[in-house]
Amino acid sequence: MNPGELRARLRALPKVELHRHLEGALRLDSLWEFHQSAQASLHASREALEAAVVIPAGEPPGFRTFLARFAALRFRYGTIADLERVGREAVADAASDGIVAYELRFAPLFWAWRARDMPPMDSLADLPLPPFEAVEAATEALMRGAFAEAARRGVLVSCTVALNRQVPAAANALQTKLLERPLGAKLTAVDVCGDEACPLEGVAEFLEAWRRAGRGVTLHAGEDPGGPGAANVREALERFGAVRIGHGVRAAEDPAVVRLLKDRGATLEICPTSNVQTGAAASFEAHPLKALHEAGVRVTVNSDDPTISAVDLTEEYARAHERCGVPLVALREMAIQAARASFFPEAERAELTKRIAAAWDAFLLEP
Ligand SMILES: [Zn+2]
Numbered sequence: 001m002n003p004g005e006l007r008a009r010l011r012a013l014p015k016v017e018l019h020r021h022l023e024g025a026l027r028l029d030s031l032w033e034f035h036q037s038a039q040a041s042l043h044a045s046r047e048a049l050e051a052a053v054v055i056p057a058g059e060p061p062g063f064r065t066f067l068a069r070f071a072a073l074r075f076r077y078g079t080i081a082d083l084e085r086v087g088r089e090a091v092a093d094a095a096s097d098g099i100v101a102y103e104l105r106f107a108p109l110f111w112a113w114r115a116r117d118m119p120p121m122d123s124l125a126d127l128p129l130p131p132f133e134a135v136e137a138a139t140e141a142l143m144r145g146a147f148a149e150a151a152r153r154g155v156l157v158s159c160t161v162a163l164n165r166q167v168p169a170a171a172n173a174l175q176t177k178l179l180e181r182p183l184g185a186k187l188t189a190v191d192v193c194g195d196e197a198c199p200l201e202g203v204a205e206f207l208e209a210w211r212r213a214g215r216g217v218t219l220h221a222g223e224d225p226g227g228p229g230a231a232n233v234r235e236a237l238e239r240f241g242a243v244r245i246g247h248g249v250r251a252a253e254d255p256a257v258v259r260l261l262k263d264r265g266a267t268l269e270i271c272p273t274s275n276v277q278t279g280a281a282a283s284f285e286a287h288p289l290k291a292l293h294e295a296g297v298r299v300t301v302n303s304d305d306p307t308i309s310a311v312d313l314t315e316e317y318a319r320a321h322e323r324c325g326v327p328l329v330a331l332r333e334m335a336i337q338a339a340r341a342s343f344f345p346e347a348e349r350a351e352l353t354k355r356i357a358a359a360w361d362a363f364l365l366e367p
Helices: 003-012 028-037 045-052 064-071 082-096 109-116 132-153 169-180 180-185 202-210 232-240 249-253 255-264 272-278 289-293 315-321 327-339 344-363
Strands: 013-019 099-106 157-165 187-193 214-219 244-247 267-270 296-303
Touching: 003 315, 013 244, 013 267, 013 296, 013 315, 013 327, 028 045, 045 064, 045 109, 045 132, 045 232, 064 272, 082 099, 082 109, 082 132, 099 109, 099 187, 099 344, 109 132, 132 157, 132 169, 132 180, 157 169, 157 202, 157 249, 169 202, 187 232, 202 214, 202 244, 202 267, 202 289, 214 232, 232 249, 232 255, 244 249, 249 267, 267 289, 267 327, 267 344, 272 315, 289 296, 289 327, 296 315, 296 327, 315 327, 327 344
Parallel strands: 013 099, 099 157, 157 187, 187 214, 214 244, 244 267, 267 296
Antiparallel strands: none
């Protein structure tokens, strides 16, 4: 099968996206429009915005340079109501990528900040806190847009709130308070992102609150090539009861952690392109995706930040096969695992699993 044909067929397959940050999935045209209407001065032109946001092919890998791309996204996007458009476009783009179930992952705090005239954010550690009402209103607007588009396109959407290791505890408290509000019922999972070198002390009690409230728990761990690696994956599993791990690529360095992942039945949300760009994997060819799968760890393929990485989920599946060496029969298992491990309600999950399996079976039987 030639590369073009493979991509066309993979695009047509129904897919589940478990790990895609809303912040990293915005349309460049919309971003530029927001930038202009807010009269922001961060970027001199659309080309400059694109150069600051999108990682060019051949850029040397780096975890911190990858995270720094998010700084280029920190400007005012408009009013709270404009965030409805952000939610709508994210789901529309996912649908064009063949995604039929999409866990929308976002940090309400940053969205409230983007929709208000807040002071500039020099570092996450002294993040200016928006009022809780603004956090709730931003979340509500994003969800309104996302769910309306989801209904139009027949896409399943759920919401995952991203806590952050680098922000003050009060900021994570503000996001956790959403659980008490009516919209909190639709926030089905919690995630932790940010610099892995930062300890989890500002996050731990809030993570526990989400877990106690019955929400799915996933943590970014074992991603940063300069961070604690497999030890963070162990911490996520043993200390926080994570059932899924964001990336977890570096677990491959420690056979005991690989065994632990397998024994717990935890699922890794692997994002091949992002992993190569951050240096979590030395190359696509050296990526442990295939080896982890063969070791019996539950793995899935995801896109992380499509705009920053200039990929989509279809392309990630194609690269997993062509460059990471994952046979199509194994890719089928990963696609099905994404449905099984998703945070949708059990009945939807079962239906989704059947649908993905049937579509892949038909694909693999095609000449
Ligand atoms: Zn991520």
